[in-house]
Amino acid sequence: MSEKTSTRGRPRAFDRTAALDAATRVFWQKGFTATSMNDLCEAMGIGSPSLYAAFGSKEQLYTEAIRHYGAQGAPQLCDALESAPTAKLGVEAFLRFSARSLACPAGPSGCMVVLSAVASEGVAGLADMIVEERKRSLKMIEARLQRGIKEGDLSRETKVKALARFFVTVQQGMSIQARDGASSKELDGVAAMAMGAWPGGRR
Amino acid sequence: MSEKTSTRGRPRAFDRTAALDAATRVFWQKGFTATSMNDLCEAMGIGSPSLYAAFGSKEQLYTEAIRHYGAQGAPQLCDALESAPTAKLGVEAFLRFSARSLACPAGPSGCMVVLSAVASEGVAGLADMIVEERKRSLKMIEARLQRGIKEGDLSRETKVKALARFFVTVQQGMSIQARDGASSKELDGVAAMAMGAWPGGRR
DNA sequence: TACTTTTTGTATCGTTCGACACAAAATCCT
DNA sequence: AGGATTTTGTGTCGAACGATACAAAAAGTA
Numbered sequence: 001m002s003e004k005t006s007t008r009g010r011p012r013a014f015d016r017t018a019a020l021d022a023a024t025r026v027f028w029q030k031g032f033t034a035t036s037m038n039d040l041c042e043a044m045g046i047g048s049p050s051l052y053a054a055f056g057s058k059e060q061l062y063t064e065a066i067r068h069y070g071a072q073g074a075p076q077l078c079d080a081l082e083s084a085p086t087a088k089l090g091v092e093a094f095l096r097f098s099a100r101s102l103a104c105p106a107g108p109s110g111c112m113v114v115l116s117a118v119a120s121e122g123v124a125g126l127a128d129m130i131v132e133e134r135k136r137s138l139k140m141i142e143a144r145l146q147r148g149i150k151e152g153d154l155s156r157e158t159k160v161k162a163l164a165r166f167f168v169t170v171q172q173g174m175s176i177q178a179r180d181g182a183s184s185k186e187l188d189g190v191a192a193m194a195m196g197a198w199p200g201g202r203r
Numbered sequence: 204m205s206e207k208t209s210t211r212g213r214p215r216a217f218d219r220t221a222a223l224d225a226a227t228r229v230f231w232q233k234g235f236t237a238t239s240m241n242d243l244c245e246a247m248g249i250g251s252p253s254l255y256a257a258f259g260s261k262e263q264l265y266t267e268a269i270r271h272y273g274a275q276g277a278p279q280l281c282d283a284l285e286s287a288p289t290a291k292l293g294v295e296a297f298l299r300f301s302a303r304s305l306a307c308p309a310g311p312s313g314c315m316v317v318l319s320a321v322a323s324e325g326v327a328g329l330a331d332m333i334v335e336e337r338k339r340s341l342k343m344i345e346a347r348l349q350r351g352i353k354e355g356d357l358s359r360e361t362k363v364k365a366l367a368r369f370f371v372t373v374q375q376g377m378s379i380q381a382r383d384g385a386s387s388k389e390l391d392g393v394a395a396m397a398m399g400a401w402p403g404g405r406r
Numbered sequence: 407t408a409c410t411t412t413t414t415g416t417a418t419c420g421t422t423c424g425a426c427a428c429a430a431a432a433t434c435c436t
Numbered sequence: 437a438g439g440a441t442t443t444t445g446t447g448t449c450g451a452a453c454g455a456t457a458c459a460a461a462a463a464g465t466a
Contacts, residue, residue, distance in 0.1 A: 162389075426449075
């Protein structure tokens with residue numbers, strides 16, 4: 001972001017994005033508080049002075065890691081929700097994509113943002129930022145439901161806010177499930193069950 | 204539990220249960236890692252030697268706090284689930300009781316066990332214990348559904364495991380919601396929506 | 407080549423962490 | 437009363453924490 005790309009001086013010996021990616025993984029796995037500078041330096045393959053020079057502090061690195069994390073998965077998640085023809089299919093795609101990605105062996109299980117619920121506590125500034133980040137999911141679902149009403153595939157008397165909160169709750173619960181070892185298939189079962197709550201009957 | 208109640212020696216100057224209760228609150232609010240010995244001593248109103256003498260260590264105090272927490276809320280939760288006439292009403296009571304208690308202003312929002320997902324990471328021994336603790340909820344719901352089948356209020360071809368996981372997922376998601384500031388009423392809306400997924404149609 | 411600028415590795419800062427040593431204080435037992 | 441036993445408060449331990457000071461190293465610029 002506000003990164004100086006000066007041409008003068010000794011060039012940086014590491015790939016900043018790769019280092020950020022490594023840091024993101026560690027934070028994702030262990031949470032902010034439980035992750036030490038040692039953990040970070042080791043995972044990123046750099047010394048602490050380089051870390052401070054490139055990212056400012058542990059806290060700033062964490063916020064950047066959150067953004068980095070969101071920049072990877074969020075677009076697909078948004079797309080799943082938005083590009084489906086109906087609101088119901090959109091939400092279903094949203095849940096099923098979550099089911100698949102939250103238990104993906106390629107990364108730590110569960111959503112980094114959702115699981116940061118507790119870990120970021122005690123640092124004050126970070127907690128608010130995380131809460132705000134989570135509320136974006138809620139707003140996103142709400143907007144999709146509203147669109148569904150406007151486009152006629154969802155009844156006008158649908159309780160949009162309650163329904164949106166329900167689906168977000170399910171998705172956040174899936175993060176806990178994933179961390180506890182639930183498989184993608186099991187999470188997909190949860191997604192399918194949740195769709196049974198869609199207003200206007202099953203089938 | 205394995206507490207020596209020796210009559211000899213200088214008597215303890217604090218109420219052990221009250222101290223445990225205070226410690227539980229702090230752990231509940233901040234998580235294991237983010238809670239320091241200083242936080243605990245201050246909240247419990249005792250010095251660290253007294254804490255170690257009475258509870259062994261920070262880690263042992265935490266496990267005892269988890270049990271203490273469960274001993275308070277779990278019986279009511281179990282009762283809500285078990286004493287209802289049908290499986291559906293049982294699960295509904297389970298969810299609605301959760302909705303009420305998870306956003307209760309009397310204590311920190313959210314379930315202590317569920318929210319310990321991340322916070323306890325990095326200590327190894329505690330993570331497993333917490334995961335195990337969470338799985339008990341799943342087993343409890345499964346058992347209630349099985350009973351419903353046996354008693355005829357639930358179809359024999361119900362996917363018990365998937366349905367149970369769904370409801371547990373919803374309940375765990377509610378903990379995150381509660382921590383993010385959702386009200387009891389909003390959580391109850393989530394519970395109501397979840398009941399819409401009950402197999403065999405709504406109403 | 408000499409100077410400026412930035413990064414690197416080493417080494418360490420002051421703080422806080424969890425945990426405990428120690429002796430004074432408080433109770434029971436004889 | 438006097439010993440036995442346990443808890444209390446004070447003080448501090450070594451380790452780990454996040455964060456830097458510092459000088460050597462590596463680049464561009466003149």
